[in-house]
Amino acid sequence: MTYAKEFFDLQLHFARSVAELRGMPLEEALLDYTNLYVRFVADRRFDRDHPIWSAYLAGLREKVDPGDWTYHFYRSRPHHVQPASTIKTFGCFSYALGEPGQIRLHFHNADGHLQGPLSEERMPSRLSELTSLVHHVRLQRGTAKQIAGVSWLYNLTAYRRLFPESYTAAATVATNRFRNMPLWGQFLNRHGGVRKDAASLFVHRLHDQTSADDLARCFPLHPLAVSAPIDAFHEFYAQESTIEFDR
Numbered sequence: 001m002t003y004a005k006e007f008f009d010l011q012l013h014f015a016r017s018v019a020e021l022r023g024m025p026l027e028e029a030l031l032d033y034t035n036l037y038v039r040f041v042a043d044r045r046f047d048r049d050h051p052i053w054s055a056y057l058a059g060l061r062e063k064v065d066p067g068d069w070t071y072h073f074y075r076s077r078p079h080h081v082q083p084a085s086t087i088k089t090f091g092c093f094s095y096a097l098g099e100p101g102q103i104r105l106h107f108h109n110a111d112g113h114l115q116g117p118l119s120e121e122r123m124p125s126r127l128s129e130l131t132s133l134v135h136h137v138r139l140q141r142g143t144a145k146q147i148a149g150v151s152w153l154y155n156l157t158a159y160r161r162l163f164p165e166s167y168t169a170a171a172t173v174a175t176n177r178f179r180n181m182p183l184w185g186q187f188l189n190r191h192g193g194v195r196k197d198a199a200s201l202f203v204h205r206l207h208d209q210t211s212a213d214d215l216a217r218c219f220p221l222h223p224l225a226v227s228a229p230i231d232a233f234h235e236f237y238a239q240e241s242t243i244e245f246d247r
């Protein structure tokens with residue numbers, strides 16, 4: 001899936017406003033307050049001297065239209081939807097290792113069906129992917145006792161219903177995620193286009209922002225940090241499959 005140009009325009013717009021409000025160079029704002037580095041370089045080191053990042057900035061200094069150049073640069077790079085740290089993928093879900101004893105859950109849309117990947121119709125497929133993931137982790141990663149995640153998605157009932165209640169019950173707002181998809185992903189729809197309502201609310205709030213404090217309030221949804229013991233998932237998916245069987 002290729003993300004739309006508007007997704008990048010939105011981030012350029014944010015970086016320009018942050019540079020102005022913070023009195024910082026635009027190049028720094030692009031590195032620290034957008035998802036561009038991750039999209040172009042595909043690592044999480046945020047190395048300002050990385051040759052790929054330097055090539056992007058060099059072009060930005062020369063080109064007449066920063067939006068066109070940014071999108072052209074994105075289209076010229078391999079499209080990585082998942083972090084390099086990903087261990088294994090099960091449909092729309094994948095996991096990476098987190099802190100000791102923990103795995104980190106990721107979501108990306110790998111579902112080509114007409115209905116949305118989080119729709120009720122596609123729920124059995126999502127539950128089945130998560131059941132396989134949890135089964136795999138219990139078998140292959142015996143030391144992993146906890147599943148954790150950070151995402152804007154945990155605000156959505158359509159996403160939360162895929163997990164045991166205890167996983168999202170004590171969700172806390174994850175701050176300073178300006179470089180990451182757990183924040184920026186809320187502007188995308190399943191086709192890689194921009195969600196117009198979310199984007200226009202964001203632009204309005206950014207326009208009204210007069211200080212560099214609490215820039216996160218411009219975003220319609222905050223990323224939430226969640227976690228629960230892996231056994232809670234195991235029990236939940238065992239129950240779900242019984243319910244499915246009984247239907």
Ligand SMILES: CC(C)(COP(=O)(O)OP(=O)(O)OC[C@H]1O[C@@H](n2cnc3c(N)ncnc32)[C@H](O)[C@@H]1OP(=O)(O)O)[C@@H](O)C(=O)NCCC(=O)NCCS
Pocket residue numbers: 106107108109115116117118119150151152153156158181182184185186187188189190191195198
């Ligand atoms: C997650 C994603 C597939 C949702 O796209 P979508 O086209 O809205 O997909 P669905 O229709 O299945 O969405 C399910 C529901 O969530 C709602 N929803 C999706 N994004 C929303 C948003 N930003 N704000 C409010 N509600 C939202 C939809 O309206 C829908 O609700 P409904 O069933 O009541 O209509 C899309 O945003 C995406 O691919 N994002 C990038 C990946 C990402 O963010 N990954 C997480 C990184 S941690």
